Amino acid sequence: MAAFGSFALLIALALAAYNLFAGAVALRLIATGQPAAVSPERLADTARRAGIAVFVAVTMAAFALVWSVFTNDFSITYIAEHSNRALPGAYKFSALWSGQEGSLLLWAWLLGIYGFILRLTHKTDVKLYAYAGTILAAIQVFFLSILCFAAPPFSVLQGTIPDDGNGLNPLLQYPEMVIHPPMLYLGYVGFSVPFCFALGALMMRYPGEKWIKITRVWTMVTWLFLTAGIFLGMHWAYAVLGWGGYWGWDPVENASFMPWLTGTAFLHSVMMQEKKGMMKSWNVWLIFSTFLLTLLGTLLTRAGLVSSVHAFAQSSIGTWFVVFMGTVLAVCAFTYILQHSHLKADHHLESLVSRESSFLFNNLVLLTACFVILWGTLFPILSEYVVGNKVTVGAPWYNRVAVPIGIFLLFLTGVGPLLPWRATSFRSIRRNFVLPTIALWATVIVCFAVGVRPWQDGEFDTGNFYALVAFAVSAGVATAILSEFLRGAGVISKQTGKNLIVSTWLLTRRNTRRYGGYIVHIGVVIVVIGLAGSAFNRNVERELALHDKMSIGPYTLEEIGFTQDSNLNYNSDYALLDVYRNGVKQFQMTPEKRVYLASEQPQTMVAIHSTFEWDLYVVYEGTNPDTGQPIIKAFLNPLVGWIWAGLAVLVFGTLLALVPSLSPATASLRIPATRTNPTEPALKGGHS
Amino acid sequence: MKDRERLSFWFKGMQVAALAVAVCFSLGATDAGTRYTNLNHRMMCTCGCAQILGECNHVGCTSSTAELQELRTGIAAGQSDKEILDSFVAKYGAVVLAAPTTQGFDLVAWIAPFAVFAAALLGTILLVRRWSVGRTAVSATDAASLDPEERERRERIRRETGDGGF
Numbered sequence: 001m002a003a004f005g006s007f008a009l010l011i012a013l014a015l016a017a018y019n020l021f022a023g024a025v026a027l028r029l030i031a032t033g034q035p036a037a038v039s040p041e042r043l044a045d046t047a048r049r050a051g052i053a054v055f056v057a058v059t060m061a062a063f064a065l066v067w068s069v070f071t072n073d074f075s076i077t078y079i080a081e082h083s084n085r086a087l088p089g090a091y092k093f094s095a096l097w098s099g100q101e102g103s104l105l106l107w108a109w110l111l112g113i114y115g116f117i118l119r120l121t122h123k124t125d126v127k128l129y130a131y132a133g134t135i136l137a138a139i140q141v142f143f144l145s146i147l148c149f150a151a152p153p154f155s156v157l158q159g160t161i162p163d164d165g166n167g168l169n170p171l172l173q174y175p176e177m178v179i180h181p182p183m184l185y186l187g188y189v190g191f192s193v194p195f196c197f198a199l200g201a202l203m204m205r206y207p208g209e210k211w212i213k214i215t216r217v218w219t220m221v222t223w224l225f226l227t228a229g230i231f232l233g234m235h236w237a238y239a240v241l242g243w244g245g246y247w248g249w250d251p252v253e254n255a256s257f258m259p260w261l262t263g264t265a266f267l268h269s270v271m272m273q274e275k276k277g278m279m280k281s282w283n284v285w286l287i288f289s290t291f292l293l294t295l296l297g298t299l300l301t302r303a304g305l306v307s308s309v310h311a312f313a314q315s316s317i318g319t320w321f322v323v324f325m326g327t328v329l330a331v332c333a334f335t336y337i338l339q340h341s342h343l344k345a346d347h348h349l350e351s352l353v354s355r356e357s358s359f360l361f362n363n364l365v366l367l368t369a370c371f372v373i374l375w376g377t378l379f380p381i382l383s384e385y386v387v388g389n390k391v392t393v394g395a396p397w398y399n400r401v402a403v404p405i406g407i408f409l410l411f412l413t414g415v416g417p418l419l420p421w422r423a424t425s426f427r428s429i430r431r432n433f434v435l436p437t438i439a440l441w442a443t444v445i446v447c448f449a450v451g452v453r454p455w456q457d458g459e460f461d462t463g464n465f466y467a468l469v470a471f472a473v474s475a476g477v478a479t480a481i482l483s484e485f486l487r488g489a490g491v492i493s494k495q496t497g498k499n500l501i502v503s504t505w506l507l508t509r510r511n512t513r514r515y516g517g518y519i520v521h522i523g524v525v526i527v528v529i530g531l532a533g534s535a536f537n538r539n540v541e542r543e544l545a546l547h548d549k550m551s552i553g554p555y556t557l558e559e560i561g562f563t564q565d566s567n568l569n570y571n572s573d574y575a576l577l578d579v580y581r582n583g584v585k586q587f588q589m590t591p592e593k594r595v596y597l598a599s600e601q602p603q604t605m606v607a608i609h610s611t612f613e614w615d616l617y618v619v620y621e622g623t624n625p626d627t628g629q630p631i632i633k634a635f636l637n638p639l640v641g642w643i644w645a646g647l648a649v650l651v652f653g654t655l656l657a658l659v660p661s662l663s664p665a666t667a668s669l670r671i672p673a674t675r676t677n678p679t680e681p682a683l684k685g686g687h688s
Numbered sequence: 689m690k691d692r693e694r695l696s697f698w699f700k701g702m703q704v705a706a707l708a709v710a711v712c713f714s715l716g717a718t719d720a721g722t723r724y725t726n727l728n729h730r731m732m733c734t735c736g737c738a739q740i741l742g743e744c745n746h747v748g749c750t751s752s753t754a755e756l757q758e759l760r761t762g763i764a765a766g767q768s769d770k771e772i773l774d775s776f777v778a779k780y781g782a783v784v785l786a787a788p789t790t791q792g793f794d795l796v797a798w799i800a801p802f803a804v805f806a807a808a809l810l811g812t813i814l815l816v817r818r819w820s821v822g823r824t825a826v827s828a829t830d831a832a833s834l835d836p837e838e839r840e841r842r843e844r845i846r847r848e849t850g851d852g853g854f
Contacts, residue, residue: 243743250738349819357816364812372801379788379797387793389782392732395740397787401801459722 002076005064005154012057012108013144015050016137023047023134030127031204044130051119051133054140055112062109065102065153069095074165077157078102084167084598086568090178091168097181098172100302100317101153106182108143110189115140118193128211131200132193139192142324150317167598170570174240180232184256187226188294191259194219194266195291198284202335205342209274215287216270217658223263224654230256231647242604242619244539244635246643249398254377255297258370262290265366268359275421276356280343281336282363288332293370295325300377353429358416365409372402403466407473410528413521414477417484435483440476447471452536463535470532474525481518481525488515509662516657523650526642533614533639541633543624544575553636555616556580557589562630570594572605575620575630579609591620591632614638720763727759727772730787734780741786755780 026044029036036043065078069092074080082102083095097103115136122129147153171177194215201211233256238246247253266286272278299321336343349356376393384390418432447453447468454465485504493503508515542550544559551557561576574592578585592605602622609616617635624631728742735751737744741759744752755776762772776784788794 243739245743248739349816352816352820360812360816364808368801368805368808371804375797375800375804383788383793383797389793391782391788391794391797392784392786393788393797394732394786396730397797400787401798405805 001064001068001071001073002154002156005061005068006148006152008057008061008064009105009144009147009152009154012054012061012112013141013148015054015057016140016144019047019051019054019137020134020141021047022050023130023137027130027134027204047137048119048122048130048133051115051137051140054137054144055116058105058109058112058144061147061153062096062105065105066093066096068154069093072165074163075157075161076153077155078153080157080162080165082165082168084165086598087168087173088569090175091173094172094177094181095168097185098168101147101151101155103181103185104143104147104151104317105153106185107189108140108147110182110185111136111140111143111192114190114193118196124214125210127204128197128200128206128214131204132196135196135199136192139196142320146317146320150320164598167569167596170594170596170599170601170603171240173569173596173603174236176232176236176239180229180236183225183232184229187222187224187229188256188259188297190218190222190225191263191287191290191294194222194287198287199332199335202284202339202342205339209277212270212273212283216267216274219263219266219270219287220654220658223260223267224651226256226260226263227650227654228647230260231644235644238640239606239608240604242606244537244617244619244637245534246640249376249393249395249402251377252297252301254373255293255300258297258373259290259293261366261370261373262286262293265363265370266290268366269363272356272359276348278348278356281340284336284343286363288328292325292328293374295321295328299325353419355416355419355421358412358419362409362412362416365405365412369402369405369409372405373398376401399462399466406528407466407469410470410473410477410524413524414473414480417518417521418480432480432483436476436480439479440472443472443475444468461535467532467535470528474529474532478522478525481521484518485515508656512659512661513657516653516655516659519653519656520650521653523646523648523653525646526649527646530639530642530644530646533642534637536638537635539633539635541621541631543627543629544632545629550632550634552616552634553614554581555586555634555636557618557632557634559630559632568597570596570603573620573622573630574605575632577607577618577632579616589616589618591618593620593622610641612641615640723763723769724759727763727769728756730773731755731759731776731784732786734784755784 022043026040026047029040030044065076067073068076068079069083070089072079072083072085078099078101079095082098083092087095095102097106115133118129118136119133122133197211197215197218200206201215230253233253234246237248237253238244266283269279269286270283273280273283299318302317302321376398379393380390414436418429418436420428452464452468452471454460454468456464485507486500488507489500489503492498492506493500496503496506498506538552540550540552542548544550544557546559546562549556549558556579558578558580559575560578563574563576565572565574572592572594574590577589577591579587579589587609589607589609591607594603594605595601596603604619604621607618607620615635615637617637619633619635621631621633623629725742729740731741733739733741733744733752734755735744741752741755758776759772762775767775773785782789782794788797790798
């Protein structure tokens with residue numbers, strides 16, 4: 001199977017190289033109109049078909065690796081290092097992305113899937129897709145070259161073949177790890193596609209704005225995967241790492257967050273280009289930057305430049321990524337310099353207070369946030385380089401610098417939708433902002449009344465202050481968005497006589513993109529409320545002998561047993577805790593500590609009881625070596641459930657925004673942004 | 689004149705608010721328990737787990753146990769926050785601090801984000817002003833050149849589609 005997998009990868013590399021070479025030659029011939037022995041259109045089509053075949057070849061390689069894991073083929077180094085016989089089936093799949101070589105193969109396979117879809121749907125716009133497919137082939141050549149020469153997943157073990165493998169890293173033996181990495185990778189890898197469209201459109205001087213619509217849909221899908229991947233990663237960190245938090249500003253977390261921020265900025269600023277023909281260069285560079293940031297994130301986490309609790313796949317492939325990033329940047333800059341006259345935009349604003357301006361400020365804040373995170377991630381390296389002194393840039397720095405920016409961004413989330421396009425009047429501002437302002441101040445008063453104050457025991461508390469501001473702004477933003485829904489639904493209700501709920505649905509269906517976007521904003525508000533809850537986290541740690549009790553918040557935990565268990569994969573110690581509230585037994589919790597037999601590594605299995613109000617989060621930390629008593633640490637984390645609920649709303653809103661709107665009554669009156677000749681030949685002209 | 693007075697009032701209000709925030713941030717923790725929590729959240733565990741000292745959850749972690757004990761001793765001995773942090777830096781290196789200091793090159797870590805934000809904000813404002821200048825006249829001309837039927841048609845599209853998008 002090792003030979004089959006290696007051969008499949010070599011075939012894939014050859015096909016991708018052909019796709020790149022033949023595609024580039026064909027597009028060059030078409031662009032210059034030079035006569036050639038082979039029809040350029042036919043050559044381009046063979047390139048496209050080769051691209052489709054890349055997917056088949058990489059799929060075979062991925063299958064070979066998975067097959068080898070399931071058949072315990074420890075003659076393959078990767079399998080011996082990342083799997084063992086007793087590993088449960090679902091986690092055998094996880095072995096595919098638990099190490100450097102496997103995760104790169106997953107990357108190449110997902111890229112193959114995206115390429116497959118792109119090349120199959122080429123009839124949407126034959127020439128643009130030909131450009132995009134050829135650029136995508138270049139990216140595939142890079143990843144397949146690494147897999148064939150620098151990090152081969154099928155390298156065979158020298159010497160004696162072991163009876164069993166080292167096993168999977170215990171941190172990865174958790175249900176979310178089966179879904180989180182593929183989801184995150186779908187987001188990471190997916191940004192290659194908008195990048196290819198943007199670069200392709202720039203190379204061919206694409207007429208009109210159709211490419212931006214195609215790119216926007218791909219970006220939204222990718223953004224959705226990345227969002228879900230980030231949140232699943234947060235949940236994994238929360239449930240597995242056992243420190244009671246979900247986001248530690250770790251370099252790997254930051255690496256996934258940066259392209260998310262630039263991708264979000266693009267999804268907003270692209271509307272300026274669609275509606276007003278503005279910010280064309282900016283949008284192109286946003287997409288370029290997003291793709292480059294996905295590469296930078298991969299470099300940071302795999303080259304060992306920064307230390308991280310999430311980095312499971314480090315090696316010396318950093319040089320490959322540095323060279324590739326440099327090449328990508330050079331190609332982007334060169335193409336931009338050559339073609340920037342094509343991106344001349346009609347920049348005009350009628351008012352400083354308008355939807356257009358709000359998009360500009362939204363981009364400003366998102367990009368600043370991205371810079372802050374990049375700066376914080378790279379500053380230790382910079383400091384070591386400049387003054388020879390390595391420093392730590394941890395949560396306290398990010399909390400001081402990034403949190404205020406986040407709150408300002410939340411504020412813009414509410415303000416933007418309230419401002420009309422072009423210009424606004426003082427009367428309109430007053431009408432739109434009265435309710436949100438009332439909601440904001442009412443929340444401040446309620447927060448003060450229930451004890452959420454910036455001052456605790458006569459001292460200023462930064463966490464409480466930020467939480468108070470976050471709650472208040474969230475209330476204002478939620479009111480602003482809901483009032484937008486109600487205002488629109490009210491008009492439809494009057495016109496159709498239908499009730500408000502049906503009218504809201506009709507309103508949403510008429511403009512899914514706008515109202516889907518508003519729902520995404522509501523999701524963001526819910527997430528922020530959940531994040532703000534962390535300011536009130538509490539924890540208590542105690543040694544608990546049998547029938548000892550400990551209290552946290554309204555709960556009392558009683559130790560009723562301490563037992564052990566084992567299976568072929570691990571031995572575990574766990575505590576049995578009865579949980580009481582107001583003297584009444586509510587439920588039982590069993591926090592656990594495992595030691596995996598193959599790797600001999602310990603792992604905490606946290607017990608979590610989630611409610612709308614808070615999470616009771618209990619960690620069994622092990623036994624005190626002096627007394628032999630179990631040590632239990634309990635956390636009461638308010639509002640954590642809101643974060644995961646917010647994700648659900650966010651996903652729903654994005655999916656809704658991807659659904660086409662019902663045609664408005666005046667669709668026939670729409671004037672196309674750019675008139676193009678539909679009879680133009682598909683590949684020789686602009687777009688079909 | 690009224691506008692100027694109003695502006696002056698808002699400006700003074702903002703000054704007072706800024707001063708209040710500055711005072712709030714300058715307030716420090718005083719009692720031992722709060723100081724202990726505050727300080728152990730300003731340092732890292734040095735075992736390589738990349739966790740904040742006060743949040744290191746490894747039972748029997750020799751690094752965090754020793755560091756926390758040193759911290760308690762320092763507080764009990766009446767050392768100031770600065771003296772405690774300095775002694776940790778001298779022993780474990782600058783990586784023991786969870787955030788860069790505000791001295792020397794470390795200060796750049798704090799200044800750069802705000803400087804970039806300020807520069808970007810200024811740039812955006814200038815850009816918006818530049819894009820707005822002269823547009824009013826052009827808009828008026830545009831509007832004037834449209835016949836009433838065309839104006840009505842455009843207005844209807846705008847009303848019904850809400851200009852699309854967001």
